[in-house]
Amino acid sequence: MSGMTTHPLRPLGGRLRRAIFSGVTEYLGERGTLMAGAALAVLVASFCLLGPIFCRASPYTIHVGDAFYPPSPQFLLGTDQIGRDELARLIAGGYTTLAVSIPAAILAFIVGIVFGFSGALGPIWLDKVLMRVLDAVLALPALILLIFFASLFAPSNSQLILLLGLTSWPGLARLVRNEAIAQRGRDFVHASRQCGAGTFYIAWRHLLPVIAPVLVVNGTFLVGDQILALSALSFLGLGIQPPDPSWGGLLQSGLNLVVVDPWWMIVPSGAMIFLSIAATNLIGQGILARMGETC
Amino acid sequence: MNDGSVLRLDNVSVALRRGRGQVVPLLDQICLAVNRGEMTALVGESGSGKTLTSLAVIRLLPRNARLSGQIWLGNIDLLRLPQRDMRKIRGRDIGMVFQNPLASLNPSVRVGAQIREAYRLHTGESDHAACARARELFGEVGIANAKERLGDYPHQFSGGMRQRAMIAMALACSPKLLIADEPTSGLDAILTRQILSLLTRLRREYRMGVLFITHDLSVVQKYADQVHVLYAGRSVEWGSSDAFFNAPRHPYSRALLGAVPRPGQIRLTAISGVLPDPEAMPIGCRFSPRCAYHQAECDCRYPKIDHKGTTSVACCRAADIVSAHRPAGMPSPQYFRSTNDGAVLLKIDRLGVDYRHPAGGVLAALAGRSKSLRILDGIDLTLRHGECLGIVGESGSGKSTLGRAILQMVPYHGSVAFEGMAFDRMTRSRRKMMRRRIQVVFQDPRESLNPRMRIGDIVAEPLALAGERECREQVRRLLDRVGLHARMLDEFPHAISGGQAQRIAIARALAAKPAVIVLDEPTSSLDVSTQAALLNLLKDLAQQDGLSYILISHDVAAISYMADTIAVLRSGRLIEVGATAGLLAAPGAEYTRHLLAASFLYEI
Numbered sequence: 029m030s031g032m033t034t035h036p037l038r039p040l041g042g043r044l045r046r047a048i049f050s051g052v053t054e055y056l057g058e059r060g061t062l063m064a065g066a067a068l069a070v071l072v073a074s075f076c077l078l079g080p081i082f083c084r085a086s087p088y089t090i091h092v093g094d095a096f097y098p099p100s101p102q103f104l105l106g107t108d109q110i111g112r113d114e115l116a117r118l119i120a121g122g123y124t125t126l127a128v129s130i131p132a133a134i135l136a137f138i139v140g141i142v143f144g145f146s147g148a149l150g151p152i153w154l155d156k157v158l159m160r161v162l163d164a165v166l167a168l169p170a171l172i173l174l175i176f177f178a179s180l181f182a183p184s185n186s187q188l189i190l191l192l193g194l195t196s197w198p199g200l201a202r203l204v205r206n207e208a209i210a211q212r213g214r215d216f217v218h219a220s221r222q223c224g225a226g227t228f229y230i231a232w233r234h235l236l237p238v239i240a241p242v243l244v245v246n247g248t249f250l251v252g253d254q255i256l257a258l259s260a261l262s263f264l265g266l267g268i269q270p271p272d273p274s275w276g277g278l279l280q281s282g283l284n285l286v287v288v289d290p291w292w293m294i295v296p297s298g299a300m301i302f303l304s305i306a307a308t309n310l311i312g313q314g315i316l317a318r319m320g321e322t323c
Numbered sequence: 324m325n326d327g328s329v330l331r332l333d334n335v336s337v338a339l340r341r342g343r344g345q346v347v348p349l350l351d352q353i354c355l356a357v358n359r360g361e362m363t364a365l366v367g368e369s370g371s372g373k374t375l376t377s378l379a380v381i382r383l384l385p386r387n388a389r390l391s392g393q394i395w396l397g398n399i400d401l402l403r404l405p406q407r408d409m410r411k412i413r414g415r416d417i418g419m420v421f422q423n424p425l426a427s428l429n430p431s432v433r434v435g436a437q438i439r440e441a442y443r444l445h446t447g448e449s450d451h452a453a454c455a456r457a458r459e460l461f462g463e464v465g466i467a468n469a470k471e472r473l474g475d476y477p478h479q480f481s482g483g484m485r486q487r488a489m490i491a492m493a494l495a496c497s498p499k500l501l502i503a504d505e506p507t508s509g510l511d512a513i514l515t516r517q518i519l520s521l522l523t524r525l526r527r528e529y530r531m532g533v534l535f536i537t538h539d540l541s542v543v544q545k546y547a548d549q550v551h552v553l554y555a556g557r558s559v560e561w562g563s564s565d566a567f568f569n570a571p572r573h574p575y576s577r578a579l580l581g582a583v584p585r586p587g588q589i590r591l592t593a594i595s596g597v598l599p600d601p602e603a604m605p606i607g608c609r610f611s612p613r614c615a616y617h618q619a620e621c622d623c624r625y626p627k628i629d630h631k632g633t634t635s636v637a638c639c640r641a642a643d644i645v646s647a648h649r650p651a652g653m654p655s656p657q658y659f660r661s662t663n664d665g666a667v668l669l670k671i672d673r674l675g676v677d678y679r680h681p682a683g684g685v686l687a688a689l690a691g692r693s694k695s696l697r698i699l700d701g702i703d704l705t706l707r708h709g710e711c712l713g714i715v716g717e718s719g720s721g722k723s724t725l726g727r728a729i730l731q732m733v734p735y736h737g738s739v740a741f742e743g744m745a746f747d748r749m750t751r752s753r754r755k756m757m758r759r760r761i762q763v764v765f766q767d768p769r770e771s772l773n774p775r776m777r778i779g780d781i782v783a784e785p786l787a788l789a790g791e792r793e794c795r796e797q798v799r800r801l802l803d804r805v806g807l808h809a810r811m812l813d814e815f816p817h818a819i820s821g822g823q824a825q826r827i828a829i830a831r832a833l834a835a836k837p838a839v840i841v842l843d844e845p846t847s848s849l850d851v852s853t854q855a856a857l858l859n860l861l862k863d864l865a866q867q868d869g870l871s872y873i874l875i876s877h878d879v880a881a882i883s884y885m886a887d888t889i890a891v892l893r894s895g896r897l898i899e900v901g902a903t904a905g906l907l908a909a910p911g912a913e914y915t916r917h918l919l920a921a922s923f924l925y926e927i
Contacts, residue, residue, distance in 0.1 A: 215771040216781075218732055219828070222763055223785040223835050224755050233784075237775035 052310065058317035065310025072304045076126055079119030087112060087120040087273050099292050106292035109285060114278075118296050121273035125304075128188050128268065129254035135193025136200065136254070137247050143197060144204025145235070148212060149227050159205075162198050170195045171260060178266035188267060192254055200246055207239040241319040245312050252308030259301050275301050328395075329500045329532035330357040330380065335392035337372075337379055337556075346389070347601050350375055350556045353392075357500060357532035357549075362523070364543040364564070365536045366579075367553035368850040370598045373536045376553070377502045380534070381417055382409050396500065415445040418493030418531075422505040424485035428477040434488050435473030442495040460491040463528075464521060482718070483514040490521065497529055504536045511717040511877040516921040519546045538850060540583050541880065541922075544568045550634075552576050555599050555609040557625075562634025572629075572636040574644060575610045582855035584884035591884065593856035597820070608638065616640050665707035667743070668838060668871055669729070669761075674702040674737035676724050676895075698724050699895045702737070706839065711865065711872040713886030713903070715879055715918070721895040722875045726841045729873060731758050742838075759785070762832035766844035768824030772816040778802075778827055779812035785835035801830040806860060822853035826860070833864070841873045846881060858885060879922035883907055891915050 053061045083104075095111035097103055105114035143162070147155040165173075173195050177183075183191060208231070211217070217234055225233075236243075261267030262276030270277065275297045282293030337350040350372045357363045367373050378384050380394055382401060394401040396416060401409065413419070421427045429437060438460060439453035448456075461469035464487040477485060486506055493501055503522065507515040523546055526533045535547060543550055544564060551561040552575065560573035571577050581592030596613040599605055605612060611621040618640065626639045638644070676699040699721045706712050716722045728735040731746055731754070738745040741757050749757060765771040772781055782801055786794040799809045805826040816824060825845060832840050842861070846854035858881065864870060876882050882889060889906050891898040891914065899912045910916045 215765040215767065216773040218730075219763060219765070219771055219831065220784060220788075221732070222730060222758060222761070223788050223831075224759050225784075225788055229788070233776075234773055238773065240775070 053313055053317045058314055060314075061310050061317060062314025065307050065312075065314050068303060068307035069311060072122070072300065072307055073126070075300075076119060076122035079122070083113075083115050083119055085113040085116040087116040088271060089113070096288065096290065098290075105296055106290070108281060108290075108293055114292060114296070117273040117278060118275075118300065121268075121275050121278055121297065122300060122304075124185065124268050124272055125255060125258055125262075125275050128185050129192065129258045130251060132189045132192035132196070132258070133247070133251040133254045135189060136197040136250055137243075139193065140197035140200030141204050141243065143201040144206075145208055145231050147201070147205040148208030149231055149235075155205075162201055165195070165198045166202075171257065174257065174261055175264065175266060178261055182269050183267075185268065185272075188258065188261075192257055196250065196253060196257065200250065203242065203246060204239065207242055208235050211235050211238050241315070245316045245319070248308050248312035248315065252305040252312075255301065255304050255308075327358045328356040329359050329397065330534065331355070331393075331395040332376070332380070333393040333395070335376070335379055335390070335394060337375055337384065337391075338389045339385070340387045340389060345602075348556065348604065349388075349601055350379065353553075353558055355551050355558070355561070357534050359499075359532055360527060360530045361548040362526060362533040362535050362546060363549040363551060364547035365534060365551050365553060366538065366540060366543060368538055368579075368598065368852060370555075371553040372556040373538075373553055374504055375556075377419075377504050377534065377536055380500075380502065381413050381419065382406070383413075411445065414441060414498075415496045416499050418496070418498035418501045420486070420489045420493050420501065420503040420506045422508055424482070424489045425477060427489060428485060430477050433474055433476055434480065435475075438473070438488070438492045438495055441492045445496045456495065457491075460494055461488075463494070463525065464488070464491045465517075466491070482510055483517065486510065486514075486518055487521070490518075490525070494525065494529065498531060500532045500534065501526065502534045502536070505538070506535075507542065508537070508539065512879060512918060512921040513717055515542060522546070540579060540851065552579070555604065556601070557609055558637060559610065560634055560636045560638075566633035570633060572632055572634055572641040572644065573610075573638045574614045574616050574640075577644070578613075578615070579851055582851045584855070584858065584878075584880045588884055590862075591855035591859055593859055594852040595856075616644055665709050667705055668708050668710075668741070669704075669706040669873075670738075670740040670743075671702055671704040671706075671729065672738045672740065674704075674725070674728055674735055674739060675700045676721070676728050676733060676735045697895060699728065699735070702897055704890060704897070704900065706871055706873060708838075709865065709869050709871055710888060711874055711886045713882035713889045714873060714875045714892055715877065715882050715889060716892035717877060717918070719894075720892045722877075722892050723843055724895075725892065726763070726843050726873060726875050730761055730763055730841055759789075759835045760838045761841060762835050762837035762839070763841045763843065764825065764828045764832055764845045767848055768821050768828060769816065771828045772824055774816050776816075777812065778814050778816065778819070781816070781827060782830045782834055785831060789835075797834070798830075801834055804833065804864070805830045806856075820853075822849055822857060825849065825857055829860070829864070833868075837870070839871045839873060841875070843875045844877070845874075847876065847878060854881070861885065879919060891918065 056064055089112065091107060091111035091113070093111070094103065094107050096109055097107045099106045103113050103115065105118060108114055108117070143158060147158040174191060177191055212230070212235060217230055220230060220234060258267050259274070259276035259279070262274040263280045265280065267276055268274035278297035279294060279301070282290055282297065285293070332353050332355040335350060335353045336348065339347045339349055341347060353376060355363065355365070355376070365373050365376060375384070379390055380401070382390070384390060390402060392402070396412065401412070404412070428434065435457050438457040439450065442448065442453045442456050443450070457473055458469045461473060466472050466484060466487055477488070480488060489506075501522075507518050510518065519542060522533060522535070537543060547564045549561070550564050550567040552559050552573065554575050560567065560571065560576045567576065568580075571580055578592055578594045582594065584591055594613055599609055599612065605622065607622040607624055608614070608626050611617050614621065620639060626637050628635055628637050629641050632641060675697060677695045678698050679695045702725060704712065714722045714725060724733065727733045729739055731739070738747060740746070741760065744757070746754055746757065779795070779798055782798045783794045786797060791797075798812065802809055802811065807823060807826055807830070811819065811823070816827075819827070845861070846857050849857065861872065862885065865872060872885070874882060874885050883903055886903050888900065889903050890900045891912065893914055899906065899910065899915050901911070906915065907919065910919055
């Protein structure tokens with residue numbers, strides 16, 4: 029449509045990410061991008077969820093004699109320094125990674141929306157207070173904040189969900205607030221209020237559907253961000269605690285043994301982190317490109 | 324070749340190539356001439372191909388467009404020119420003024436620099452000469468204080484000023500032809516008159532031809548020498564302006580003229596139906612499906628052009644039609660209803676609205692030190708049952724704000740009393756209930772419908788908010804009342820036209836069972852024929868339901884057609900209030916006279 033001046037779907041964060049993935053969109057087309065992302069996501073998810081059916085080995089069993097073996101027919105991805113099956117650990121690590129980062133993304137999503145809407149539709153003083161809170165949270169890089177809290181105590185998985193979820197909402201919250209403010213002054217909102225609609229009704233019936241495309245796109249990106257943040261934490265030893273495996277943890281234990289250069293411990297976990305983030309970004313970028321046409 | 328013409332189009336056609344070998348004809352055999360020193364008005368509704376014609380002349384059509392025919396600028400055929408030479412002609416020999424000056428001026432470059440650039444690009448003169456020329460041009464287009472204003476950025480100019488600056492830029496190289504594409508459609512009556520007087524003066528001084536594209540017939544009569552009416556990509560009637568307005572010969576021209584509101588007219592002629600789809604044009608006359616004089620032969624072939632009459636016309640039945648009725652003249656004054664009867668519905672007492680600058684932040688707001696600006700001051704108005712109160716004023720006069728204050732959408736001081744009870748003295752729940760009785764229809768039909776809701780849900784919203792569960796049947800009835808088909812229930816707003824969207828907005832307003840509807844420029848984004856149909860609908864609804872209206876508009880013609888009482892607003896103050904007939908016949912205030920003089924260009 030011609031009247032729209034700025035693009036309504038500004039994805040959060042990385043200019044680099046946008047540059048890379050909009051290049052992909054150009055190459056694959058919007059439909060292709062979306063399909064590629066979806067295919068990749070299905071692949072990663074089924075690896076983590078259905079993997080245990082095909083790979084019966086336990087990620088915790090120690091094969092004392094077989095430590096540090098490169099890939100072989102018995103251990104498809106080799107074993108680690110104390111002889112645990114790397115493939116089983118990669119699958120289990122993936123499951124834990126997703127089981128923490130997806131709920132964390134949902135938590136951040138909900139907090140962000142509620143926070144954003146309260147700012148946009150609540151009284152002005154509330155908006156001012158909320159925005160200062162938001163500034164304060166944004167001023168500290170999320171990773172530093174995470175490291176600080178995670179280093180105070182060794183977090184359990186549910187604590188990790190809270191930790192990740194409660195540090196990553198500000199970007200979305202600001203976006204939701206700005207979108208809601210931009211939409212709340214439109215004539216159809218005024219017309220609805222004239223008929224007696226309350227604030228909650230306006231938010232639910234009018235604003236939420238109108239800004240839904242923005243939410244869907246950024247919600248998808250949020251999942252990728254959480255996987256990355258969790259992997260980073262686990263890599264630093266502050267995330268998912270041993271003996272539970274995680275992709276970040278696997279990567280770290282491989283890199284610690286750099287003298288031996290166990291590539292079978294490094295490449296697969298790194299690749300899984302990359303693929304899962306690529307999946308969410310492709311989906312997000314694909315939706316963004318499709319919505320861009322209709323908005 | 325006609326030696327007097329600056330621009331002549333011979334059989335110009337434009338077709339758009341789509342995928343799969345599909346070719347969509349958009350302009351068909353247009354023949355048009357603009358004479359030196361004259362203004363030719365190209366008239367038509369949106370979608371008729373006016374802008375496309377102008378883009379064809381400057382050869383800035385989309386890449387998949389196919390252009391054929393001949394376009395003579397003097398004795399050069401522009402269609403044979405390579406793009407490189409065409410670039411030299413644009414701006415030097417053909418000046419252009421577009422509808423939205425803010426979009427055509429670069430916001431980050433000073434206005435003066437933009438004018439200098441236009442001049443230097445083509446003449447290669449020094450910067451010093453360009454400066455002098457820019458100052459001279461600003462003088463000519465009537466911008467005072469030229470030296471200082473040249474250093475301003477476009478956003479520092481008002482709407483009328485920007486259009487003057489655009490004209491100055493178009494004139495920089497003294498072009499032979501000026502194309503003005505709806506240069507005044509965003510401006511109010513007074514500014515429109517100023518801009519058109521300016522164009523008239525300049526075209527005589529520069530002896531340049533002006534191709535003036537517009538949908539506003541009232542402007543054409545006073546300022547144009549030639550009229551050329553387009554319908555669905557074909558010329559339907561053309562000739563001298565006097566002859567055209569005296570006796571329009573094409574049924575479409577007649578319908579268009581009948582659709583322009585005039586004071587005291589009983590009813591506007593609406594044109595039923597819509598423009599034909601360019602992908603499925605009728606074989607015969609393109610207007611025939613909507614034509615009141617339609618005959619079987621009209622559908623068989625495109626009518627031959629009849630050059631014999633006062634104007635040239637493409638209609639087989641032109642001869643029969645001229646003898647038929649002429650559009651109605653001024654009716655007798657008793658048409659105007661007397662407004663003294665009926666109980667007082669809405670009483671507005673010393674209403675004022677302040678705009679508080681949000682600048683200064685929290686501390687300034689807490690200290691109460693924020694700046695405030697008075698937008699409305701001391702407004703006293705009364706609205707009676709069944710009355711239509713017209714509020715007229717130029718843009719920025721505060722008329723929309725007044726509407727919003729009445730709707731309780733903005734904070735105000737003073738009082739608005741509904742059925743004898745002031746809103747600020749009502750309890751919260753009563754206030755909410757009473758607010759429902761005052762409904763609103765906004766200017767932009769697209770903005771007023773939620774793009775993600777279905778039409779059925781939009782119309783049902785006021786019912787649902789009142790707690791009514793089963794409202795499907797009611798919604799059907801409402802759609803029927805505003806002249807829409809129930810098929811539309813499941814559509815989304817982007818699938819319907821502007822006129823239909825505005826009807827949906829009216830249906831939604833009616834669903835709340837209002838006593839008053841505030842109509843905030845309800846037709847200013849619509850075509851003449853659509854506007855006529857909508858105004859007629861509003862009149863019918865008012866009669867059936869005993870509705871009262873507050874009609875806000877800058878269009879005095881529309882107001883005088885609809886309103887029983889007119890209130891003139893200027894810079895937030897009420898200048899004059901009076902019954903329509905009296906106010907039009909004998910305006911009391913100087914400003915009202917000025918406004919009326921600028922508005923009633925079109926008289927029959």
